[in-house]
Amino acid sequence: APTLPILPHHLIARDTPFNSSLPNITIFATGGTIAGSAASNTATTGYTAGALGVDILIEAVPELWNISNVKGVQVANVDSGAITPEILLNLTSMIQEALDDPYCQGAVVTHGTDTLEESAFFLDLTIKTDKPVVVVGAMRPATAISADGPMNLLEAVTLAGSPEARGRGTMVVLNDRIGSAFYMTKTHSNALDTFKASEQGYLGFFLDTKPLFYYHPVLAIGREYFNVSGATELPEVDILFGHQVLNPKLARSAVESGAKGLVLAGMGAGGWTSAGTNEIEDLVKEYGTQVVVSSRTMGGFVQTDGSENMYGGQDLNPQKARIMLQLALYAGYSSKQLVTLFG
Numbered sequence: 001a002p003t004l005p006i007l008p009h010h011l012i013a014r015d016t017p018f019n020s021s022l023p024n025i026t027i028f029a030t031g032g033t034i035a036g037s038a039a040s041n042t043a044t045t046g047y048t049a050g051a052l053g054v055d056i057l058i059e060a061v062p063e064l065w066n067i068s069n070v071k072g073v074q075v076a077n078v079d080s081g082a083i084t085p086e087i088l089l090n091l092t093s094m095i096q097e098a099l100d101d102p103y104c105q106g107a108v109v110t111h112g113t114d115t116l117e118e119s120a121f122f123l124d125l126t127i128k129t130d131k132p133v134v135v136v137g138a139m140r141p142a143t144a145i146s147a148d149g150p151m152n153l154l155e156a157v158t159l160a161g162s163p164e165a166r167g168r169g170t171m172v173v174l175n176d177r178i179g180s181a182f183y184m185t186k187t188h189s190n191a192l193d194t195f196k197a198s199e200q201g202y203l204g205f206f207l208d209t210k211p212l213f214y215y216h217p218v219l220a221i222g223r224e225y226f227n228v229s230g231a232t233e234l235p236e237v238d239i240l241f242g243h244q245v246l247n248p249k250l251a252r253s254a255v256e257s258g259a260k261g262l263v264l265a266g267m268g269a270g271g272w273t274s275a276g277t278n279e280i281e282d283l284v285k286e287y288g289t290q291v292v293v294s295s296r297t298m299g300g301f302v303q304t305d306g307s308e309n310m311y312g313g314q315d316l317n318p319q320k321a322r323i324m325l326q327l328a329l330y331a332g333y334s335s336k337q338l339v340t341l342f343g
């Protein structure tokens with residue numbers, strides 16, 4: 001992936017007087033369709049993601065000032081396919097610093113939806129706070145008729161400033177729904193109701209932009225904290241997709257080009273072909289590669305079969321298992337700790 005420059009912090013203050021009775025929320029903007037601009041107001045494909053700055057996103061929703069003292073920080077302005085570990089590490093440290101300030105009540109991250117679940121999961125595992133961290137995107141560019149970004153942003157900021165939102169980890173907001181970053185995943189390439197956590201369900205929804213929760217604050221089982229302060233890069237972990245007669249050499253090529261870990265998006269409950277399995281076992285012996293087995297079905301549970309350096313991704317989908325393995329390898333987890341982390 002191309003390495004993109006990280007833009008300098010771009011703090012936007014507005015003339016609106018500070019209202020001490022409202023929560024102070026910082027919006028960290030990274031790009032995506034929520035900041036996308038198309039040539040026509042009916043275009044919902046073929047537009048430029050990450051075209052508008054955070055100041056324009058905030059100016060488009062003056063209602064934000066009725067519910068918060070909002071501040072914008074431009075972290076990057078890219079399509080979410082271009083998000084790198086460097087951007088994620090920078091984002092984590094900026095959010096941690098903002099939330100460690102007792103005057104800041106919550107953080108919102110605007111992000112492209114394609115890889116939103118990866119970044120949201122990363123933030124969930126690397127930020128230590130009880131305060132709300134809310135990741136929000138949009139499916140229609142800002143220039144479209146009925147763009148969903150402005151309402152999503154207003155709801156995300158409302159959630160970030162709500163005392164009832166504390167202690168729930170990082171959350172994802174789109175289409176009037178609130179979900180845990182641990183489980184929310186993009187399920188449709190085009191529809192507005194694309195983010196779902198089918199087995200685990202939503203945490204709540206919005207009524208007149210006010211968050212209503214189904215449960216008291218709770219965190220996902222298996223949610224670990226990884227301290228990445230000072231990290232400048234993360235170990236490479238690649239995902240391989242399982243299918244009939246898959247090319248077993250793809251695993252070798254990933255490892256020999258730098259992958260320290262592999263995630264197998266296996267068939268069913270983590271199945272792999274026998275030629276592929278032999279190759280993985282060889283790689284484990286030759287390079288000490290760590291392998292998490294997940295499922296291409298995107299649902300259900302994968303357990304370990306006890307093979308050396310192979311772990312079950314449990315109910316993490318492959319893209320979330322990749323982030324978890326990357327962080328665990330960064331933290332220097334031993335095989336024994338990886339068994340406990342995954343299963």
Ligand SMILES: NC(=O)C[C@H](N)C(=O)O
Nearest residue numbers: 032033079080112113114
């Ligand atoms: N809806 C979106 O945000 C998609 C866009 N390609 C992105 O992920 O940046």
